[in-house]
Amino acid sequence: MSAVRRIALVGLPGSGKSTIARLIAQRLGWDAVDIDDEIAKTSGRSPASIITADGEAAFRDLELITLEQVLRRPGPLVIACGGGLITQAAARRLLTGLATVVWLDAADDLLIGRVGDGADRPMLGRSVAAAIPQLRGTRARAHQVAHLRVSTGDAPEGVAARVIAATDGAIRINLAERAYHVEVRPGALDDVVLHLPGGATRVALLADRAVRPATERLVASLRSSGIATTVFQVPGGEQLKTWATAGRLLARLGTAGLQRNDCVVALGGGTVGDVAGFVAATYLRGIAWVNVPTTLLAMVDSGIGGKTGVNLTRGKNLAGAIWQPRAVICDPEVLATQDDRSFRSAFAEIVKYSMIVDTSLVGDLDGNLDRLLRRESDALTAAIRESCAIKAAIVSGDEREAGNRAVLNYGHTVGHALEAAAGFGDRLLHGEAVAVGMRAAGALSVQVLGCPPGDIAWQDEMIGRCGLATTTVFDPGRVLDHMRADKKAVGDRLGWVLLEARGRPRTGVPVPEHAVAGALDAVLAR
Ligand SMILES: NC(=O)c1ccc[n+]([C@@H]2O[C@H](COP(=O)([O-])OP(=O)(O)OC[C@H]3O[C@@H](n4cnc5c(N)ncnc54)[C@H](O)[C@@H]3O)[C@@H](O)[C@H]2O)c1
The missing domain is CATH 3.40.50.1970 (Rossmann fold)
Known part of the structure; x- marks a missing residue:
């Protein structure tokens, strides 16, 4: 998971890649790099003359080497790619893996008008009017790897603003396939x-x-x-x-x-x-x-x-x-x-994130909880962004739950059993059940792993201020029965996600059944 710090612009000739790259870079205070200009700088020849003299294949090799070098540069970058770069599979892999790829597109007649006679573009051949639709066809599959497709039919400033808006504060989830x-x-x-x-x-x-x-x-x-x-x-x-x-x-x-x-x-x-x-x-x-x-x-x-x-x-x-x-x-x-009840129930997951990782959400919850509960847009945007970033980071590292993703189950062992006992309906919403589960897991964290009681007191205070885990009347024996049905949950082998401290979760912690019963007794009103 990472913030967007590399934007690569791809598209057919005339789509405005170089101009828009410069505008985006100016507005964001980033560097702009034009791959064609880089090639001209390092080789001392223009791309057109390289293609004419050495052939397209030689130029594509040069393009790929240049792209690799550019992507290794430190700091945030906007990259204007030559139109044909994206046709190379290796370039597509590099670009989609390391940058946010934006396909700038406009109608053929507009592109044809912008390119003019195409004198300095040997790839267009003699007829620009015939070449553009043909390139659209042959590059269609390549362009589809782009993360975003932005229309460049209007003024460049508007296009740049749209790209910036769509990538501002966006979170990238990096997975093996895409x-x-x-x-x-x-x-x-x-x-x-x-x-x-x-x-x-x-x-x-x-x-x-x-x-x-x-x-x-x-x-x-x-x-x-x-x-x-x-x-x-x-x-x-x-x-x-x-x-x-x-x-x-x-x-x-x-x-x-x-x-x-x-x-x-x-x-x-x-x-x-x-x-x-x-x-x-x-x-x-x-x-x-x-x-x-x-x-x-x-x-x-x-x-x-x-x-x-x-x-x-x-x-x-x-x-x-x-x-x-x-x-x-x-x-x-x-x-x-x-509705307010289901809105509030989601705070169980937000409080959970602030317990399982070291995060700025802790400050957001401490200082802004009332604004969040009033749904004030800027506070909500920041808290949702941070929550998404946390889940994205955990999921990116473990898509199929083979390892660390299990930390997301903090509070869910009891939570799931409570939902089952309540019949998975409106009687108890998922978040309400998780909030009770976190109180139980918090108490066990203190008891079993020596988690500082102050950390758990903070968690319980947040849960209380969100109006969660206050009226849960369940028979602990019945909840324990549901947990017994889930072999992972109870007993002295596999099991629980508990905390050594706030931000330091441990998975698979064995917890004896009598301790579980004690924790349930403490958090479930009779
Ligand atoms: N895929 C996962 O990783 C994952 C993780 C956690 C939970 N879940 C699943 O998510 C589901 C619960 O999601 P949920 O809490 O969003 O429930 P939901 O989809 O049932 O939505 C709750 C209620 O709110 C209404 N609603 C939705 N948006 C609204 C809006 N903006 N304004 C007014 N009403 C609106 C819905 O019609 C519904 O009645 C469960 O099925 C759970 O299993 C999936």
């Missing part, structure tokens, strides 16, 4: 179109009925960009996450004519995201999806990590796939309509 972005920004909803795959012409939008105004806004922005959008409005909530719903949606994607290059967009809470991601993972053996979470829980937790799926009769999330989205777009403004 890096992707998490954008957290008021107004980001209007920029979802930038994150669609380059070749997408159709979108299936799975939208929660509870967010109708946001749905209308998103549909309008997709359609105005020429994307054929089919909307499936669904009732959010656990009842959505069924095998039958996923099957129906898969059939409807086929009817809507979605092809391999197209995209599913999820607009809703965690339930909509889980189903939409699962449908995207299985349709045509996997197509792209963009997640636009609309609840605080989905923004800070479920939206990131690529876990998708549905429930089975035997339990929650038992069928699914790990299928990473192309991007996660969090617009804190859409939270204005979320």
Whole structure:
């Protein structure tokens, strides 16, 4: 996980890569590098003369070496790539792995007009008017690796501003197969179109009925960009996450004519995201999806990590796939309509992050909790960003939960048992259950690992101030029964995520059953 510090601009001749790179760099105070200029500087010859004299292959080798050198430079950079650079597989790997790749695009006639007679561009041959559409065809697949596609039909200043807005404060999640972005920004909803795959012409939008105004806004922005959008409005909530719903949606994607290059967009809470991601993972053996979470829980937790799926009769999330989205777009403004109870319940996960890693969230919670609970935009944006960054960092290092990702389960051992005891309904929301679980895990951390009691007192105070874990009336014996069914949780072998101190979690800590019973007794009112 990292912040965006390298932006690489790719696109057809005439798309404005050099001008826009300079403008972005000026506005951000970064360096701008033009790969063609670098080649000219080091070789003493222009790219046109190298291609004419030595041939295209020799020039492409030079381009690749130059790109490698540029990417090794320290400090933030905007890189204007030569139009053909992206056609090399090695260049695509370097660019997508180390930079945010932005495809600048405009209509062919506009590009043709900007290029003029193409005198200094040997790749265009004799007829610019014929060459541009042809290059669009041959480079189409290469351009699709871009993280963002930005239209350059208007003034360069506007284009630069759009690129900056879409990358400002964005978090990159670096995974083996592809890096992707998490954008957290008021107004980001209007920029979802930038994150669609380059070749997408159709979108299936799975939208929660509870967010109708946001749905209308998103549909309008997709359609105005020429994307054929089919909307499936669904009732959010656990009842959505069924095998039958996923099957129906898969059939409807086929009817809507979605092809391999197209995209599913999820607009809703965690339930909509889980189903939409699962449908995207299985349709045509996997197509792209963009997640636009609309609840605080989905923004800070479920939206990131690529876990998708549905429930089975035997339990929650038992069928699914790990299928990473192309991007996660969090617009804190859409939270204005979320009901207070479910909004507050997400704070269990935010408090959890501040207990399992060393983070600035601690200060945010201490100083800004009232502003956060009042949903003030700047405070929320900062807290969501930091939460996403924490989850992204943990997930990037351990996509399939083989190791460190388990720390995210702090508070979840008791939490899951409580949810099961409550019947997975409205009686106890996930976050409310986790908050109780964290109080139990906190007490055990003091007892078993000698965690400073002050650290846990801080955690419990935050949970209390969020209005969580205050009215939980459950029989500890029943909760223990549910935990016994989960062999990992109780007993003297595998088990718990506990804290040596705030920010220092340990996984797999064995806890004797009598200690678990004692902790439950302490946190569950009778
Ligand atoms: N994939 C993962 O890694 C992961 C992680 C944690 C939780 N989850 C899953 O997430 C789900 C819970 O997510 P959730 O809490 O977002 O629940 P949810 O999707 O059920 O949303 C809660 C309620 O809020 C409504 N809603 C959504 N956005 C709204 C808005 N902006 N304004 C008004 N109402 C709105 C929904 O219609 C629903 O009634 C569970 O199914 C859980 O298993 C998944």
